Amino acid sequence: MASLEGDRWSEIVASGRARPPRVGVVYGRRLVEESSGRANMETRASFSGLRRPSFVPRKRTSWNRSLSIRGRESIFVAPGANLQQKPCEAMKRPPKPCNRKKRLGGPPDLSKEKAYFEEIDAFDLMEESPSPKNFASWTKGMGQNLIIHDLPAILERWKISTLARRVSSEPLFDIVETPILPSVLSNSSTSNNGSETYTAGRAISVSYTDISLKSIAEDSLITSFGKVKIKEEPVEASIPWNGEALTAFDQLLMVCRQSAPVTLAEVFSAYCELGSIKKLGEGTYGEAYRAGRTVCKVVPFDGDLLVNGESQKRSEEILEEVLLSLTLNNLRADRGGDVKTNSCNGFIETKDFRVCQGPYDPFLISAWEDYDAKRGSENDHPKEFTREQCYIVFVLADGGTDLESFALVEYNEVHSLLVQVTASLAVAESACEFEHRDLHWGNILLAQEETPDTNHTMSFTLQGKRMHARTFGLNVSIIDFTLSRINTGTAILFLDLSADPALFQGKKGDKQAETYRRMKQITQEHWEGSFPKTNVVWLIYLVDMVLQKLKSPAHGNKIERELRSLKKRLASYESAGDCLRDPFFADVLLIEDDQVPSMPPL
Numbered sequence: 288m289a290s291l292e293g294d295r296w297s298e299i300v301a302s303g304r305a306r307p308p309r310v311g312v313v314y315g316r317r318l319v320e321e322s323s324g325r326a327n328m329e330t331r332a333s334f335s336g337l338r339r340p341s342f343v344p345r346k347r348t349s350w351n352r353s354l355s356i357r358g359r360e361s362i363f364v365a366p367g368a369n370l371q372q373k374p375c376e377a378m379k380r381p382p383k384p385c386n387r388k389k390r391l392g393g394p395p396d397l398s399k400e401k402a403y404f405e406e407i408d409a410f411d412l413m414e415e416s417p418s419p420k421n422f423a424s425w426t427k428g429m430g431q432n433l434i435i436h437d438l439p440a441i442l443e444r445w446k447i448s449t450l451a452r453r454v455s456s457e458p459l460f461d462i463v464e465t466p467i468l469p470s471v472l473s474n475s476s477t478s479n480n481g482s483e484t485y486t487a488g489r490a491i492s493v494s495y496t497d498i499s500l501k502s503i504a505e506d507s508l509i510t511s512f513g514k515v516k517i518k519e520e521p522v523e524a525s526i527p528w529n530g531e532a533l534t535a536f537d538q539l540l541m542v543c544r545q546s547a548p549v550t551l552a553e554v555f556s557a558y559c560e561l562g563s564i565k566k567l568g569e570g571t572y573g574e575a576y577r578a579g580r581t582v583c584k585v586v587p588f589d590g591d592l593l594v595n596g597e598s599q600k601r602s603e604e605i606l607e608e609v610l611l612s613l614t615l616n617n618l619r620a621d622r623g624g625d626v627k628t629n630s631c632n633g634f635i636e637t638k639d640f641r642v643c644q645g646p647y648d649p650f651l652i653s654a655w656e657d658y659d660a661k662r663g664s665e666n667d668h669p670k671e672f673t674r675e676q677c678y679i680v681f682v683l684a685d686g687g688t689d690l691e692s693f694a695l696v697e698y699n700e701v702h703s704l705l706v707q708v709t710a711s712l713a714v715a716e717s718a719c720e721f722e723h724r725d726l727h728w729g730n731i732l733l734a735q736e737e738t739p740d741t742n743h744t745m746s747f748t749l750q751g752k753r754m755h756a757r758t759f760g761l762n763v764s765i766i767d768f769t770l771s772r773i774n775t776g777t778a779i780l781f782l783d784l785s786a787d788p789a790l791f792q793g794k795k796g797d798k799q800a801e802t803y804r805r806m807k808q809i810t811q812e813h814w815e816g817s818f819p820k821t822n823v824v825w826l827i828y829l830v831d832m833v834l835q836k837l838k839s840p841a842h843g844n845k846i847e848r849e850l851r852s853l854k855k856r857l858a859s860y861e862s863a864g865d866c867l868r869d870p871f872f873a874d875v876l877l878i879e880d881d882q883v884p885s886m887p888p889l
């Protein structure tokens with residue numbers, strides 16, 4: 288690998304390939320007063336976590352709110368297909384329910400799987416988790432520990448339960464042929480000819496045949512890869528639910544290694560003194576609090592109370608968000624012992640999840656009110672929550688400040704931001720067909736290292752190639768996967784954005800609104816499909832936002848020109864992976880094998 292010491296970069300700079308750093312004015316964060324004017328709809332909407340235009344004067348109005356209510360969707364997948372085949376070439380929309388054929392036969396026999404998971408869970412509980420009665424004392428020490436979730440087992444359990452539930456409630460269900468992705472499922476990896484074709488990974492002794500859900504009508508099969516695999520003969524519909532499979536709520540508890548919900552105070556006290564909690568930000572559904580070195584995002588679910596004017600998410604949706612976060616976690620270089628084909632640390636690390644129940648804790652209420660007084664919250668006061676209310680707490684790494692509020696100081700930081708976001712998307716795209724689909728500037732967090740070192744890099748592996756991106760001391764994390772699409776290897780998780788036309792009705796000319804519309808054009812509303820170009824349009828949006836932030840003569844026309852020409856070139860790329868090969872990134876990227884500071888040409 289080429290040395291990353293200062294002299295190496297100096298060489299690059301001296302060779303004229305790198306632009307000398309320019310220092311411009313510091314763009315200050317928006318003042319509190321600017322955002323607190325409740326009458327100013329636009330300002331309010333953009334400052335406090337909602338990054339979407341607001342059309343309703345009184346309350347936070349998120350374009351994705353109703354989408355989440357309608358629920359994240361999933362299509363199950365089977366191992367063995369070709370990962371690299373261009374998706375969606377022959378893709379059809381999922382057949383309407385009325386076209387589906389009826390099932391024959393009895394209810395699914397899940398006894399084998401139940402026994403299997405009982406065994407796993409008994410082992411997990413024995414090995415990793417003391418009795419929930421001692422939860423508080425147990426969690427005290429958890430703050431610094433890395434909790435490894437058995438993602439393949441969790442996904443398998445979820446698949447079985449979800450299929451079983453669907454069998455009981457729907458005339459038919461869909462299974463999609465697609466690959467198990469070895470770089471995502473850490474214990475797997477068979478790839479022939481380098482990166483082209485993947486086959487099934489970790490052997491869990493469960494298959495479609497095993498679970499007796501082998502009855503898919505030919506015309507009900509859909510695939511994002513244009514490959515349809517016919518599975519057995521149709522079976523009879525309307526079999527009553529026999530209670531064999533776990534509910535989403537039970538599965539959530541299992542993922543959290545809990546036998547029952549705990550209180551919010553119990554979770555927070557594992558990470559900090561309760562009096563030190565500070566609210567950091569808010570979204571349509573979540574309130575983010577700093578707890579020691581972590582950030583805890585609290586999302587109420589399953590309750591009847593409207594929160595911020597909206598229905599609460601259901602367990603099923605929360606469970607799928609958890610699965611999505613775990614899949615992205617698995618991209619982290621430090622997860623699983625194996626060398627990964629694709630890895631990066633650019634997505635926020637989800638350290639843990641906890642299911643809670645009860646009224647909002649007084650310490651959280653106090654932190655919430657503090658934030659409201661200083662910055663003006665758009666969300667409902669949490670005092671309304673009753674003792675029955677459930678919450679999921681996402682325990683996250685602290686990613687820093689969102690891009691909208693962050694003061695970009697110099698051109699190096701712009702370079703660093705763009706290369707890190709592009710690289711992370713390229714890795715996730717390659718590993719699990721990930722598309723963020725909502726990468727507005729509230730969902731990109733930046734943290735400045737305390738002692739910034741110009742030689743610091745962010746390392747990642749893309750299709751087996753180890754690379755390093757210069758960070759200039761700025762660490763970038765991508766958050767909020769509510770609208771994201773991912774192939775976990777077991778299922779494709781996506782949100783049917785066509786269910787919310789309002790998302791595409793934002794103000795003409797507004798960059799964010801235009802980006803949703805661009806996605807709609809790209810996908811032709813086949814939201815289940817893989818369209819890496821959606822990542823490209825968010826990168827173009829990001830360049831626009833950076834240009835907006837840099838709007839000052841002090842930054843000079845040259846930088847603006849470079850960014851504008853980057854933007855033009857980006858428009859011709861099909862994926863974040865393509866974008867990463869743009870010459871704009873050559874100065875800040877190093878590939879280990881090639882010993883040269885640039886990517887191979889397109």
Ligand SMILES: Nc1ncnc2c1ncn2[C@@H]1O[C@H](COP(=O)(O)OP(=O)(O)OP(=O)(O)O)[C@@H](O)[C@H]1O
Nearest residue numbers: 568569570571572573575582683684685686687767
């Ligand atoms: N890990 C983190 N580190 C630092 N701040 C965070 C973190 N996670 C969330 N935040 C803050 O909380 C805000 C809301 O978080 P997030 O966007 O995840 O919530 P949400 O309810 O999913 O939002 P949305 O309305 O977009 O669905 C962010 O804009 C950010 O300011």
